[in-house]
Every structure is written in C-alpha cells, then in structure tokens.
Amino acid sequence: MNNAPKTRSLSRRSWCHRAVASALPLMILAAMPLAAPAGAAPLQIVSESPSALATSVQTSAGTWATVPMGHLNQPLNTFWQLFFRASGTSSWSNATSTLAVATNGGLIVATPDGQSVEVGVRPANRLTFSTLLTASPTQSSWTTGVLPSGLAADNSALATDALNGSSAALLNDGDSVRVVSSAGGLSTWWTLTTEAVLASSSAGRHCGLRSITAVGYDGTQGLIGGGCRHVGTVGIFSRSGDGWRLVGPALSQQLDLGSVDVISLKQTSEGISTILAVTSVKEGTSLVAAWAGSGGQWSVSEALRLSSSQRVLSVGTAIGLGMFVLLSESGGSEEGDVVAGPGVSWQLLPALPGGTSTLAFGPVNAVDALAVNDTAFADWHLSPGSSHWVKGQAISVPIEFGSSD
Secondary structure, three states: OOOOHHHHHHOOOEHHHHHHHOOOOHHHOOOOOEOOOOOOOOOEOOOOOHHHHOEEEEOOOEEEEEEEEEOOOOHHHEEEEEEEEEOOOOOOEEOHHHHOOOOOOOEEEEOOOOOOEEEEEOOOOOOOOOEEEEEOOOOOOEEEEEOOOEEOOOOEOEEEOOOOOOEEEEEEEOOEEEEEEEOOOOOOOEEEEEHHHHHHOHHHHHHOEEEEEEEEEEOOEEEEEEEEOOOOOOEEEEEEOOEEEEOOOOOOOOOOOOEEEEEEEEEEOOEEEEEEEEEEOOOEEEEEEEEEOHHHOEEEOOOEEOOOOOEEEEEEEOOOOOEEEEEEOOOOOEEEEEEOOOOOOOEEOOOOOOOEEEEEEOOOOOEEEEEEEOOEEEEEEEOOOOOOOEEEEEEEOOOOOOOOO
C-alpha cells in the first residue's frame, strides 16, 4: 500500500465500491487501513469549538441528534438544537423548546438503556451550572435536575447506569476538573474524584494522567476515561476498593508507542465501547475503536490513520456495535468513517454534503447526514449500497440572534 498522503482516498474502498464487491451486509464489510505521513502533528480531539459535541444516539423510541446552529463563530449567537426522529418514520422534529433553558453552551446526550435519553445543557454567558433532563421512553415526561457546576465540553461528559439509576458527570470548575456521581436522582451529587487526585493515584501515575475526558458505565461499574502521557497506556479507570485501577484494552505493537486519549465512552447493549486517539511523533494520529464484553475482555478494531490537518468534529454510535467519526478536512469539508465492530477496518462514506454536523443511523444500515447552515437544517439520506446522498427534510429554525447577550 502506498502511504503517501496524496493517495489517501485510494487506500481503502468506498461505501459504494464495497457494496458492489460483496453481498454481505454493508456495515460489516472490512476496509483497508488508512495511512498518514510520518511526523504528523497531534490531532485536535475535542475543544470548545461549537461542533465538537454534535452527535446522535438511538433509543427504542427513535433517534436523538444534537447540532449547533446560528452564527457558529459567535458563542452567544450559537444555539444548539435537539432533534428527534421517531422509530419507523423519516421526519425529524425539533425538541429544543422542551428543554426550557438556553442552549448556547452546547448539549450532551446519553442513553443509559437504549430507551430513555439524558440531556445535559452546558453553561454559557452568566450561567455557572448545568441543567440535566431525562426523557421517558415514551417522551411523555421529562425529569429535571441540576449539577453543582458546568458540564465539561467533552462528548462523553455524562453517563447513567441503567440498572440502578446512578449518574456520573464530568465537570469543569474553572482550572480544575472533577467527576461527580449521584444515586437515583439528578439533584444530589457528590465528588467521586478530581483530575489531580486521580493523577496522583497508583493507576494515574502508571498512566501519566494529564486529563480526564470521559465518564461511562459498564453494567453497574463506573468508568473514567482520560489522556495518558506514558506511551501505549489506555487511560480507562474503574474503582478498586478505595483506589483505582486501569482496565483499558491493550494496543497492538504498532500503536503502543503513542500516547493515548479516550475521546468517547459509550454504553451499548453488549457492554462499553470507546474510541481512542493514539498519537506519536513518527506515525501521527490513529483512531481505534474498542469494545468490552462480559468479563471485561476487550476487542479492538483496526486503526484509522489521519492526516495532520484533520480533527474530530463528531463521534457516536452506529447500528449494533458500530461507531462513527466525523472528521474535518482541509478547506472546510467533512469526512465520515464507520466501523462495524471488533477486528474490522473503518469504512469511508461517500463524500458528505457541505455543512454536515453529525451522522445518524438506521433503519437497515441507512445513514443520514445532518447538515446545518445558519438557521437551516437539512437531512441528507444515503441508502444501503448507494454512493449518492439524497436531500430529504429541510427545517428552518427560528433563532432570535442577540437574545443571549
């Protein structure tokens, strides 16, 4: 395989090519790994940029998606929207008004059981705390709660244990980061650990913890994800008595020479799934998906090599064990990649419509690209085996610019 950057688009088969080449279901087709030039700069993973938190989650009632709209270069004129598509339908509805709170700071969504959905509203302007809302499986009611400070700007800053109702959240207290937990409610919280305390633990020192980036649950076991300075170490922690232990997957010999960041921890029906960014001076950055099944045994995907100009815009779950990433390209375009499960390569989607903020999946391996342009929302649909996106629903969102000043 030629690893030169200019051959990147030819280094793996496209969505359409793979559908023609095999009769297997589209989402389980393997793809060739993608190479990046040596010496690539570390990837920008998650930042305060508006689109970094955009994602979608699937529940029994339907699909939820969050996207930023408005003037995205102006924080107080960026208004996050929560869209919902009921199962068995193709139309999206805007559920943002049900949150009854300003959404300039961003929305974080999680589904603990594949039925209900939990939404966290990040603070903005003069707000110093975050509101939490949980929708019942039928959307007939919302339960509300308040966090003691603001949710961090990370894709997996919120998680709920479906078995006993516990929740965990990653909070940004100015210059410090802490993880808080609750039991059976959304209004009473206590500090589980802080970035400094976890970094000083035996497991934290082994990792060389430099940041906490995610929380999650594997069954009833709470997990914390972070970034490690020590190469080859995956910073996924669980409680062990009064301390912490590392429980992340082992990486291949090719990847264990890079520093690792946990950029996503997601609950699935099979356990926990994660997306890792592995960065080294020599090899640049690769993304790896991993899944922990019963007994804590990890399975790992093949690596997706990125160019030095790319950064992650959106991550989320696809169908079954699948996961997706949306990457920015130089020149402002986007690229979508999907991995179906353990042991397979990432699959490159056809060139995305302009302004794509996130992807949504189902039913039957179909994919939707959710694109925004100021106050305009558009759903572009890709049928299984097709190489062409078809524009479907368009929604004009009424936004009162200046209302958050």
